[in-house]
Each structure stands twice: as C-alpha cells, then as structure tokens.
Amino acid sequence: xxxxDYLVTIGLEVHCQIRTATKMFxxxxxxxxxxxxxxxxxxxxxxxxALPVLNEYAIERTILAGLLLGCSIPPVSKWDRKNYxxxxxxxxxxxxxxxxxxxxxxSVPLYEWNFPAGAAVSQAEAGVxxxxxxxxxxxxxxxxxLTHFAGYSLVDYNRGGTPLMEIVSAPDLxxxxxxxxxxxxxxxxxxxxxxxxxxxxxGEMRCDVNVSLRPKGQEKLGEKIEMKNINSMSAxxxxxxxxxxxxAEELDAGIAQEQSTRRWDDTLGESIVMRTKENAxxxxxxxxxDLIPIHTASLVQxxxxxxxxxxxxxxxxxxxxxxxxxxxxxxxxxDAALYDFFEQTVDAGAPARKAANWVxxxxxxxxxxxxxxxxxxxxxxxxxxxIIDIVEQGIVSTNQAREVLDLIWGHPELDAAAAADxxxxxxxxxxxxxxxxxxxxxxxxxxxxxxxAGNTKLINALTGxxxxxxxxxxxxxxxxxxxxxxxxxx
Ligand code: ZN
Ligand code: MN
Numbered sequence: 398x399x400x401x402d403y404l405v406t407i408g409l410e411v412h413c414q415i416r417t418a419t420k421m422f423x424x425x426x427x428x429x430x431x432x433x434x435x436x437x438x439x440x441x442x443x444x445x446x447a448l449p450v451l452n453e454y455a456i457e458r459t460i461l462a463g464l465l466l467g468c469s470i471p472p473v474s475k476w477d478r479k480n481y482x483x484x485x486x487x488x489x490x491x492x493x494x495x496x497x498x499x500x501x502x503x504s505v506p507l508y509e510w511n512f513p514a515g516a517a518v519s520q521a522e523a524g525v526x527x528x529x530x531x532x533x534x535x536x537x538x539x540x541x542x543l544t545h546f547a548g549y550s551l552v553d554y555n556r557g558g559t560p561l562m563e564i565v566s567a568p569d570l571x572x573x574x575x576x577x578x579x580x581x582x583x584x585x586x587x588x589x590x591x592x593x594x595x596x597x598x599x600g601e602m603r604c605d606v607n608v609s610l611r612p613k614g615q616e617k618l619g620e621k622i623e624m625k626n627i628n629s630m631s632a633x634x635x636x637x638x639x640x641x642x643x644x645a646e647e648l649d650a651g652i653a654q655e656q657s658t659r660r661w662d663d664t665l666g667e668s669i670v671m672r673t674k675e676n677a678x679x680x681x682x683x684x685x686x687d688l689i690p691i692h693t694a695s696l697v698q699x700x701x702x703x704x705x706x707x708x709x710x711x712x713x714x715x716x717x718x719x720x721x722x723x724x725x726x727x728x729x730x731x732d733a734a735l736y737d738f739f740e741q742t743v744d745a746g747a748p749a750r751k752a753a754n755w756v757x758x759x760x761x762x763x764x765x766x767x768x769x770x771x772x773x774x775x776x777x778x779x780x781x782x783x784i785i786d787i788v789e790q791g792i793v794s795t796n797q798a799r800e801v802l803d804l805i806w807g808h809p810e811l812d813a814a815a816a817a818d819x820x821x822x823x824x825x826x827x828x829x830x831x832x833x834x835x836x837x838x839x840x841x842x843x844x845x846x847x848x849x850a851g852n853t854k855l856i857n858a859l860t861g862x863x864x865x866x867x868x869x870x871x872x873x874x875x876x877x878x879x880x881x882x883x884x885x886x887x
Contacts, residue, residue, distance in 0.1 A: 403610040403645055406618055407570035407637065410605040411583060413562045413593045414539060415458045420558035421538045422449030422492065427560070429599050433553040441558035443487030449687055455560035456499065456691060458592045459536045461700045462562060463500030465590055465707065468534060470697050474499045476685040484552050485540035493563075495682045498535035499693070504528035505566070508709055510727045511581035513634065516574035526709075529579055530567035537561050542600075556600075562593070568609075568618065573637035580604060580630045581731075585708040588733045597629050606633055609654070610644045619644075620654040624661045624668055636661040640668055711736075719749035728757050734771035735761070741778035747785040755781060763802065775809040776802060783813030792824040793817050794872045823869035830863075830871050834879045837863050848884055856880055 420427050423440035439447035463470055475497045478490040506526045509518045521527045541557035543550050564583065570576050584602060587593040595602040604627050609619035622640060627633045639661075644654055659668040706714070708730045715726035729736045735756055742752040756771075760781070764770055784805075788798050797820070804816045811819065837859065838845050848855050856877060863876045881887070 402613055403641075403648070404613055404615075405571050405608065405610055405641055406568045406621075407572075407576055407606060407608045408568040408621070409564075409566045409570065409576065409579065409607075411564045411566075411580070412539075412603045412605075413564060413583075413587055413595055414601045415455045415560040415562055416591065416593050417452060417455050417458070417560050419452060421452050421455055421536075421560040422558055424450075425558065427558075429601070431555055433551075433555060436555045437557075442554060443489070449492065451688065451691075452560055453696075456536065457696055457700050458560075459499045459534060459562050460693065460696055461590060461703070462564070462587065462592050463503060463534055464697070464700060464704060465586060466500070466503040466505060466531060466534070468500035468503030468531065470500055470693050471497060472694060473497060473690050473692055475690040476688040477682050478685050479537075479680045479682055481680060483540075484550070485543050485557070487541070487554070487557070491537055491540065492685055492688070493537035494535035497690070498533045499691070500531075500534035502533070503531040505531060505564075505579055505583050505586070506709070507575060507578045508582045508585070508712075509578075510712070510723065511578040511585070513574055513577050516577075519572070519575050519578075529575070530569040532565045532567045534562055534564050537563060568607075568621075573634040573641070576606065576637055577630050577634045580633060582708070584630075585731050589708045589711055589730060589736075590705045591733065594733070600628070603628060604633055606637060608637055608640050608644070610641065610648060612648075619648075620656045622654065622656070622668075623658045625658060625671075627661055627663075629663075632661065632663045635663065635666065636668060639666065643668070715753075719743070719753070721750060721753050725753045725757055729753065732771075738771045738774070738778055738781075742781045742785070745779045745782035747782040748789075751785050751789070752781070755785060759799065759802070763806070767806070775807075776805050777809070780805050780809070780813055787813050787817050787822075790824065791872050791875060793822045794874055797822050797870065797872070821869045830867070830876065831879055833867060834863055834876065834883065837866060838880070838883060848887070851887070853887060 417427050419425060420441055423438050425438050425441055426436045440449060460470055474494065476492055477495040479493045479495070480490045482489050506528050507519055508526065512518050519527045539556050539559040539561040541552050541554045543552050566579070570579060584595045587595040587602070593601060597603070605623055605625045606627060607621045607623040609621040611617065611619040622644065624636050624640065627636055647654065655673050657673040658671045660671050661668050712726045712730045715721045715729060716723060729739050738760065739752055739756045742756060743749050760771065760774070764774060784798050784801055787793050787801070788795060793801060800820055801813055801816045801822070804820060805811055805813070808816070841859065841862065844855050844859060859880050860873055860877045863880070864870060864873055
C-alpha cells in the first residue's frame with residue numbers, strides 16, 4: 398500500500414524560553430552567552446532547604462501567549478514536580494505543570510507566507526487561514542545544558558531554572574510542510590509579542606515531534622513515534638518526511654509500530670530508536686508542596702491591557718503603510734531586533750523602503766560578519782538614517798556608504814556626515830566634476846573613440862580614471878552619468 402493510503406497525524410511539543418531578566422524560581426540572571434556556572438544560586442542548584450520564589454513576569458508572559466493564541470485561562474493553575482534522575486536537573490525533579498496548566502485550548506494560525514517554497518498552503522477554506530488546535534500551554538523551568546565528550550560530560554547550570562513555556566499542540570497537523578509553517582508562525586508570534594527570542598540555533602526554541610500513521614478509514618490513531626530535541630524547522634520537516642516514509646514501509650511489510658522515542662540524526666538523515674513506551678506515571682508527578690496555586694484573574698486583567706500587534710497585522714501594515722515588498726515585510730516580522738532597528742530608522746527620518754533595504758541586506762551582512770546582533774550593534778538607527786540621507790543627497794555612493802558604516806562601527810561618536818567627511822567623501826561641485834570629466838576624456842582620445850564605436854564597457858574604466866583624478870572622492874554613479882551624457886546616442 399503506498400504511503401498516500403495512510404492518514405498521517407502529527408503533534409508537536411514546543412519548548413520556548415521566555416525573555417526575562419531573571420530565572421523562574423530565583424533571582425539569578427537568565428540569558429545566553431555567560432561564562433559557565435556563573436549565574437547560579439542555592440535554589441537553582443537544588444541545594445537542600447533552598448526554596449523557590451515565583452517570577453511573576455514569566456507567568457504574565459505565558460498568559461499573554463495564551464491570550465494571543467485564543468486559549469482559555471483557568472482561574473487557578475498549580476505546580477507539579479516531574480521526577481527524573483539526570484545531571485541536568487540537580488533537584489532530581491523539574492517544577493512543571495501537569496493537570497492545571499496556565500492556558501488551555503487555543504490554536505496557532507498557519508500564515509501562508511511561512512510554508513516552504515513550492516509547498517501547497519493548507520487553508521481552512523478558500524482564503525481562510527487554517528489554525529492548528531492546541532491542547533494547552535504550561536510553564537516550567539529549563540534544565541541545565543549538558544555537553545558530551547568522549548568518556549565524560551560537562552554541565553552548565555546557567556540555563557537551569559530559565560522560565561520555559563511548553564506549547565503542546567493537539568494531534569492536528571498532517572504534513573511536514575504544515576509542521577514547518579506551524580513552527581515558523583509560532584516563532585513569529587512569540588518574537589512579535591516580545592515573549593521569547595525563540596532563536597532555535599541558540600536553543601531558545603526547541604521542538605519534539607510525534608507522528609503516527611493509520612490506514613485510511615481506521616478511526617483509532619496509530620502508535621505514535623516521538624522524535625526529541627529537533628533544533629531547526631527544516632530539520633523537523635526532514636525528520637517527518639523520513640519518518641512517515643519509514644513507518645509506511647514497515648506497515649506495508651506487516652511490521653506493527655510500537656510507541657517509542659527516536660533520535661533524529663540530521664547529518665545522517667535518519668532516525669534511530671532510543672527507548673520504547675514512556676508514560677506520565679513514570680515521572681511520578683505530584684503537586685509541588687513548596688508553591689501555592691496561582692490565582693490568575695488579576696494577571697489576566699493586567700495582561701489584556703497590553704495585547705501587542707500580531708505578525709499578520711504587522712506584515713500587512715508594513716506592506717500597506719510603507720509599501721514594502723512582501724518578502725521584506727516577512728523578514729522583518731520574523732526578527733524582533735531587526736524590526737525594532739527598522740522602525741527606529743524610519744522614526745529617525747529615513748524613507749521606509751530604503752531603511753528596510755539597508756537593514757535587511759547591508760546591516761544583517763555586517764552583523765553576521767562581526768558575529769553580533771542588531772540589539773548590540775554600535776551603529777544606531779540614528780546613524781543608519783544619517784547614512785541613508787547622505788546617499789540620497791549624492792554625497793556618497795552606496796559602496797562609500799559601507800565605508801562610512803564601517804568607520805562609525807569603530808567610532809560611534811561620529812555621525813554619518815562627520816564620518817563621510819573624515820573619509821574625504823564630499824558632495825561634489827557639479828560644475829567642477831563636469832570639467833574634470835571633460836579633461837579626462839580629452840586626455841584619453843583612444844578610449845573615447847572605442848566607446849563611440851560601441852565598446853561601452855570602457856565607460857567603467859573612464860569612471861575609474863575620473864575617480865582617481867578627483868579629491869574629494871565624488872559619487873562614482875554621478876561620474877558615470879556625466880560620462881554617458883557625453884556620448885549621446887549610446
Ligand atoms: Zn538561581
Ligand atoms: Mn517540558
């Protein structure tokens with residue numbers, strides 16, 4: 398029986414670190430990139446007798462996520478201990494939520510622009526965005542980070558105790574492409590609302606996928622196979638394509654599937670079985686005696702006042718209000734720091750399309766080059782607006798503007814005009830530049846003849862000669878324009 402004769406059911410558990418200053422149950426700093434084991438205290442190291450203190454802001458952010466996704470927020474939510482013995486959790490239990498989570502139900506929209514290129518977009522009906530049902534969202538603490546070497550492992554407890562939201566979908570996804578769109582849409586919502594940076598490369602968002610197959614016509618879901626800790630959206634898609642194919646082949650051959658956990662190896666492109674059957678009772682869940690239940694009414698009321706713009710509204714606004722191309726709008730919606738930079742550049746007076754172009758193309762390239770991100774960039778939106786302005790005024794060319802940007806990077810006290818000045822870029826006196834062009838043409842009669850005969854490539858060489866002869870350096874585009882004006886009819 399071909400794979401097409403099976404019904405595929407996919408469910409996702411997405412862990413998302415909440416963007417907070419401190420951890421979930423202590424005042425240690427939360428965040429990525431600190432020296433190992435420097436942000437720790439007796440509470441997050443699980444010392445006997447150390448008691449937890451709740452991070453109210455993390456609870457509010459989880460409620461905000463729930464409200465954005467249409468979840469209901471029960472009036473009372475409680476904490477449970479999930480027991481397991483492993484060095485990433487020094488208390489030997491994770492403080493989590495089992496049966497009274499903060500958010501229940503809800504759904505995630507599959508924004509059409511988030512499907513992989515060429516994929517069929519799933520819609521509820523023509524023109525209506527399909528929404529994938531959620532089971533619930535609960536709040537818990539992240540485990541420490543283990544790094545394995547040959548024969549030993551190292552543990553960094555900085556991550557241990559970071560507020561972590563777990564977003565559990567219903568078994569309501571059906572294809573690898575939908576799963577990809579789900580992860581991307583969910584990520585954009587978290588980023589847009591400022592709830593999480595949700596950077597999968599940094600482990601701020603991680604996902605476990607489970608998938609089962611059953612023959613068409615069969616009511617009961619097939620045995621589900623789970624794949625844990627998949628660390629990119631495209632890996633989730635590849636893992637599912639592989640796993641659906643593998644299960645269909647085995648079912649065809651009469652091999653029944655057993656509920657199990659497999660590890661996806663993205664380099665090998667295959668999944669390997671880790672363990673079979675694992676149920677909630679294995680964790681001996683019980684109510685946490687150290688934490689009283691949360692009464693949510695006043696928090697919900699507070700959070701309702703601050704519902705932010707969702708990605709589809711933001712994207713549509715960028716297209717309608719600023720005339721941005723759809724692809725640029727989607728790029729800005731997917732990266733909160735980049736979006737903020739863009740918005741502030743526009744506020745500083747730059748035309749929106751130019752600002753988007755600079756932020757998306759040049760700034761991201763420079764940031765990648767310097768291995769940093771927009772939030773830590775020494776070049777400010779104000780600087781960038783200044784750079785765009787001197788390009789517009791013809792004081793510098795686009796290439797020269799890159800040099801201006803590089804100079805400001807090391808000298809953020811300079812504004813764009815001062816940096817251009819220091820590099821010798823000045824607005825050229827148009828009359829003087831025309832005279833210089835004519836002089837250079839007069840000095841190079843052979844080249845002029847060849848250009849007249851149709852060898853237009855030499856215009857670049859002539860531009861180079863004019864550039865060499867000028868001080869301060871004019872905008873090369875302007876030089877080329879003047880040269881071309883000397884050859885009517887080419
Ligand atoms: Zn701590
Ligand atoms: Mn979890």
